[in-house]
Amino acid sequence: MFPYFVASGFAIAGAMMMAGPALIHLMNRNRYxxxxxxxxxxxxxxxxxxxxxxxxxxxxxxxxxxxxxxxxxxxxxxxYFTSTDSALPGTSKPPHAILVLDNSMSNSLESISGSAFETSREQAKQFLEKLPSASQISVVALCGAQSRRITDPFTSRTDAADAIDKIVATDGPGELTHALNQARRLAEQTPSLSPYVVVFGDQQASQWQRLARGNPPEEEMPVILVGTDASTPGNAWVEEFGLPDGMAEVGMPTRIVARVRYQGDEPRSNVAISFKVRDNEVETKFADFPEGDSVQTLAFDYVFDAMEVDPSRMSSIPLTVSLAGDALPADDSRSLVVPLVASTPVVFIDQWSDSEESPALGRLGETWVLRQLLCPQTESSREEQHLIRPIHLSQREAEGEPLRAALREARLAVVAGIESPSVELVSMLRSYVEQGGQLAIAAGGDFDPHAWNDVAWQGGQGILPKPLQPNAVGQSLSEFSDDLQPFRISGKGLLDHSYFRLADLEETQLIDLYTDALFFKTVVPTDEDDSQAAANQAGNLPPLEEKWLSWTPPVSTIERSGDNAENVTANIPATTIAQFDNGVEFVVERHVGSGRIVFFSSGISSQWSTLPSTNAVLIFDRVLRNQLASTFQRYNFAVGETALLPIPPGVGDSSIQLIAPDSGIVSSVSPRFLNEETRGVLIDNLDSAGIYWLSDREPTDASGDAVEARSQFRIPISGTSTPWESQLARLDPDQFASLNLPPQYRWQDSAQLIGGSGLPMSGHSWWQWLIALVIVLLIVExxxxxxxxxxxxxxxxxxxxxxxxxxxx
Missing domain, CATH: 1.20.58 (Methane Monooxygenase Hydroxylase; Chain G, domain 1)
Incomplete structure (x- = not known):
C-alpha cells in the first residue's frame, strides 16, 4: 500500500507543479x-x-x-483649338496651311548673311515645325513656273520642306493677286479643311500697294503677312531701255535711250553705265545720283552697219546696258533685241498725186507733212535708202490692182484728207487690216464725216473705229469764219499711253509740247451702233478674201481665222487714246483681225490746225512709227511672260535649243503649230532677265559662237524685269494698317510667328506648357x-x- 500511496503522492505533486504557474497566473491576473x-x-x-x-x-x-x-x-x-476671333470664325476642321513663298526679284537682295530669299525659305521651314500634327500643308511660289502648279496638300512636314527647297528665285514680278487666287482654289479643293495663308518674303511695299489699289475681296480665309525687320538698302537699276521709234534704221544714227533710277539714303557718285552691242562694249558713261529718289536719262548713238542685215530675212541685234553692281544685281542690266530692216514701204493716200502736188502753188496733199516727218527727203539724201520708203497715191490712183500691188508689201497705210472713200477702197483696206496691216486715217482737207460714216462705218465692219456724227465741230481757215473758237489737245491722261512718252523729256515738258498746237475744226466720233444694227449692215461688204499680203504678221497678234472671224473682231471695242479739251475724241484706236486702225479726228494741214508749224506734230510721228514697229516679230518679253516665236521651215522637231542668260543652261523646246500656217515654239519659262538664244543646234559653249555659222537660225530673245520690283521699300506695321485691307489680312512679326503665336488657332503651343507641367509634377512626386x-x-x-x-x- 505504501508504494501505491507514494506513487499517488508523486503523481499528485507532479500535477500540482504543472498546474501551478497557470493557477498563479489566474490568481494574479487581476492584480496588474x-x-x-x-x-x-x-x-x-x-x-x-x-x-x-x-x-x-x-x-x-x-x-x-x-x-x-x-x-x-x-x-x-x-x-489645338480654333480661334474665336470675329475676323477668324472658329471651326472644328483640321487646319490647312497655305504657305506663299516670295521668289520675286526684290527678294533676291544679297546681304552678308545671304539672300533675303534664303531667309524666307528658312523661315517657312521653321514655321512647319510649329504646325499642329493634324495640319495639311500647301506650298505656293509667288512667281515663276512653279506658281502655276496646283497640287494636293502635303500631310508630311518633310514633303512640304522638300517642296519649299525646290522653289528657286526668279527675276519676275511678285503678283499677290495671282498667288491669293491660287490659294483660294486650293482651299476650294479641300472643303474639309480650315485654310489660312501665310506669306513669307520681303513684304515689298509696292507689291501690297498694287494689291490694295485693286480693291481685294474679303477673304474667307485669313492671310498672315510675316513681317521683316531688315532695313531697306539703296538700290540703282535700269528702269527703261529702248528705241524711241521701236526700230533701228540701217546706215543712219540710231538713238538708244536708257533711264537709270536710284533710291537710297546715301548718294552714289561716278556710277559707270556701259552700252554693249552683241556683248561688245561700245560706250561707257558716268552718272551721279544724289540721296533720295533720282533719275538719270542717258542717250547712246549707234550706227548699224548694212553688213549686219540679212537681205533674205529680218535681222535682230541684242543690245545691253549695265551699271556697276550693288546688293540687287538682277536689275543692274537691261537687254533689248532690236529688229533691223533695210527698207519698208508705207502707202500714203490723199487728194493729190506726186505729179499734181506743187509746194510753190500751195497745193499739197494732206499726207505731205507726214511724209516729210517720217521719211524726210533732201537733195543730198534722195539716193539714200531710208527705213520708210513712201508710196504716194491719190484717191483716183488707189483703185483695183495698183492699190493691191502697193499694199502687198506695205506694213502701214495712211489715208488723210479724202472727202468720201469708195466702197472698193474701204473693202480693200478692210481686207488689208484683217490680214495684219496697219491703217491710219486722218480728217482734213474736204473730209465729209457724213459720207465717211455711210461708206466706211458699215456697222463696225468697215474701216472706221467708231461712227461719226454728221456735222463737224468748228470751222477751217478756208471757210473764212470770223467766229473761230480754237481748242487744244487735253493733257489729262495723255501720257498714260506709251505712244506719247519720250525718254528725253519730263512729263510737264511733254504736256507743253503736245498742247502747243491750236485746232480749228474736228469731226466727232460717237458711240457705236447696237449689235443688231451692226449685224444688219455687216453684209454690205464682200467676204474676206484669201491672204494676199507678201509678209506675215507677228504670231503673237494672229487671231483665229474662219467664218466667224469678222464677227469676232467687230465686237472688240474701240479705245480712246487722246482727246481735245472740249471733250471731243482726237485719237481713237481699234484692233481688227490681225491689224489695227487708228483714227485722227482732225487734219494735219494748216487749214484745220497749227500742227505743221509746231512740235506737236510729233504726236503723228509717235503713233505711226509705233504702228509700223508692231508689224515686226516681237522678241522682247517681260520675265514670266509666254513667248510665241516662229521658226524657219524645215527645222526638225527635236533640234530646237533654248540657252538661258548668264547660266548658259540649255533646254529643249518642242515645235508646234502656232496657227494654220505658222510653225514655231512656245516658251513659258522666261524666269531670268537677259538675252536668251533660240537655235536649231546645241552650242558647244555658253556664248554659242561656235555654232552660229552652222545654225539654220539663231534668234536672240530678251527677258526684261519689271521696274517696280526694284523699289525695295518694305512694309512696316503702320504702313500695313494704312493700306486699309480687309480684316482677314493680318500683320505678324516673324519672331512671334516662328515662335508659334499669331496663328488662326489657339492652343497650338500648349504642348510646351504641358511638358513643363509634367516636369513640375515629377518634381512634386x-x-x-x-x-x-x-x-x-x-x-x-x-x-x-x-x-x-x-x-x-
Missing amino acids: RTIHWAAMDFLLEAMQSNRRLLRIRDLLLMALRALALLLFGLALARP MTVAAMPSWLAWIVDRRSGSQSAPSASS
Missing part, C-alpha cells in the same frame, strides 16, 4: 494595474497619425503619377515620395514637445 503614461499616449497618437499620412501620401503619389502620364500623352498629341523622412522628423518634434512637461514634473 494600468498606469497612464503621458509620453506613451502621444506616441500612440503619432503612430495613428503617421498611418493616415502615409495613406494620403500613397493616394497623392498615385494621382500625381497618373496625371503626369496623362499630360505627357496629351503633349505628344499637340492639341519626388518630393512627396520622400515624405517618410521628414514625416518622422515632424513626429519626433511633436513627441518631444509633449513629453518635456512630464519629465519636469
Whole structure:
C-alpha cells in the first residue's frame, strides 16, 4: 500500500507543479494595474497619425503619377483649338496651311548673311515645325513656273520642306493677286479643311500697294503677312531701255535711250553705265545720283552697219546696258533685241498725186507733212535708202490692182484728207487690216464725216473705229469764219499711253509740247451702233478674201481665222487714246483681225490746225512709227511672260535649243503649230532677265559662237524685269494698317510667328506648357515620395514637445 500511496503522492505533486504557474497566473491576473503614461499616449497618437499620412501620401503619389502620364500623352498629341476671333470664325476642321513663298526679284537682295530669299525659305521651314500634327500643308511660289502648279496638300512636314527647297528665285514680278487666287482654289479643293495663308518674303511695299489699289475681296480665309525687320538698302537699276521709234534704221544714227533710277539714303557718285552691242562694249558713261529718289536719262548713238542685215530675212541685234553692281544685281542690266530692216514701204493716200502736188502753188496733199516727218527727203539724201520708203497715191490712183500691188508689201497705210472713200477702197483696206496691216486715217482737207460714216462705218465692219456724227465741230481757215473758237489737245491722261512718252523729256515738258498746237475744226466720233444694227449692215461688204499680203504678221497678234472671224473682231471695242479739251475724241484706236486702225479726228494741214508749224506734230510721228514697229516679230518679253516665236521651215522637231542668260543652261523646246500656217515654239519659262538664244543646234559653249555659222537660225530673245520690283521699300506695321485691307489680312512679326503665336488657332503651343507641367509634377512626386523622412522628423518634434512637461514634473 505504501508504494501505491507514494506513487499517488508523486503523481499528485507532479500535477500540482504543472498546474501551478497557470493557477498563479489566474490568481494574479487581476492584480496588474494600468498606469497612464503621458509620453506613451502621444506616441500612440503619432503612430495613428503617421498611418493616415502615409495613406494620403500613397493616394497623392498615385494621382500625381497618373496625371503626369496623362499630360505627357496629351503633349505628344499637340492639341489645338480654333480661334474665336470675329475676323477668324472658329471651326472644328483640321487646319490647312497655305504657305506663299516670295521668289520675286526684290527678294533676291544679297546681304552678308545671304539672300533675303534664303531667309524666307528658312523661315517657312521653321514655321512647319510649329504646325499642329493634324495640319495639311500647301506650298505656293509667288512667281515663276512653279506658281502655276496646283497640287494636293502635303500631310508630311518633310514633303512640304522638300517642296519649299525646290522653289528657286526668279527675276519676275511678285503678283499677290495671282498667288491669293491660287490659294483660294486650293482651299476650294479641300472643303474639309480650315485654310489660312501665310506669306513669307520681303513684304515689298509696292507689291501690297498694287494689291490694295485693286480693291481685294474679303477673304474667307485669313492671310498672315510675316513681317521683316531688315532695313531697306539703296538700290540703282535700269528702269527703261529702248528705241524711241521701236526700230533701228540701217546706215543712219540710231538713238538708244536708257533711264537709270536710284533710291537710297546715301548718294552714289561716278556710277559707270556701259552700252554693249552683241556683248561688245561700245560706250561707257558716268552718272551721279544724289540721296533720295533720282533719275538719270542717258542717250547712246549707234550706227548699224548694212553688213549686219540679212537681205533674205529680218535681222535682230541684242543690245545691253549695265551699271556697276550693288546688293540687287538682277536689275543692274537691261537687254533689248532690236529688229533691223533695210527698207519698208508705207502707202500714203490723199487728194493729190506726186505729179499734181506743187509746194510753190500751195497745193499739197494732206499726207505731205507726214511724209516729210517720217521719211524726210533732201537733195543730198534722195539716193539714200531710208527705213520708210513712201508710196504716194491719190484717191483716183488707189483703185483695183495698183492699190493691191502697193499694199502687198506695205506694213502701214495712211489715208488723210479724202472727202468720201469708195466702197472698193474701204473693202480693200478692210481686207488689208484683217490680214495684219496697219491703217491710219486722218480728217482734213474736204473730209465729209457724213459720207465717211455711210461708206466706211458699215456697222463696225468697215474701216472706221467708231461712227461719226454728221456735222463737224468748228470751222477751217478756208471757210473764212470770223467766229473761230480754237481748242487744244487735253493733257489729262495723255501720257498714260506709251505712244506719247519720250525718254528725253519730263512729263510737264511733254504736256507743253503736245498742247502747243491750236485746232480749228474736228469731226466727232460717237458711240457705236447696237449689235443688231451692226449685224444688219455687216453684209454690205464682200467676204474676206484669201491672204494676199507678201509678209506675215507677228504670231503673237494672229487671231483665229474662219467664218466667224469678222464677227469676232467687230465686237472688240474701240479705245480712246487722246482727246481735245472740249471733250471731243482726237485719237481713237481699234484692233481688227490681225491689224489695227487708228483714227485722227482732225487734219494735219494748216487749214484745220497749227500742227505743221509746231512740235506737236510729233504726236503723228509717235503713233505711226509705233504702228509700223508692231508689224515686226516681237522678241522682247517681260520675265514670266509666254513667248510665241516662229521658226524657219524645215527645222526638225527635236533640234530646237533654248540657252538661258548668264547660266548658259540649255533646254529643249518642242515645235508646234502656232496657227494654220505658222510653225514655231512656245516658251513659258522666261524666269531670268537677259538675252536668251533660240537655235536649231546645241552650242558647244555658253556664248554659242561656235555654232552660229552652222545654225539654220539663231534668234536672240530678251527677258526684261519689271521696274517696280526694284523699289525695295518694305512694309512696316503702320504702313500695313494704312493700306486699309480687309480684316482677314493680318500683320505678324516673324519672331512671334516662328515662335508659334499669331496663328488662326489657339492652343497650338500648349504642348510646351504641358511638358513643363509634367516636369513640375515629377518634381512634386519626388518630393512627396520622400515624405517618410521628414514625416518622422515632424513626429519626433511633436513627441518631444509633449513629453518635456512630464519629465519636469
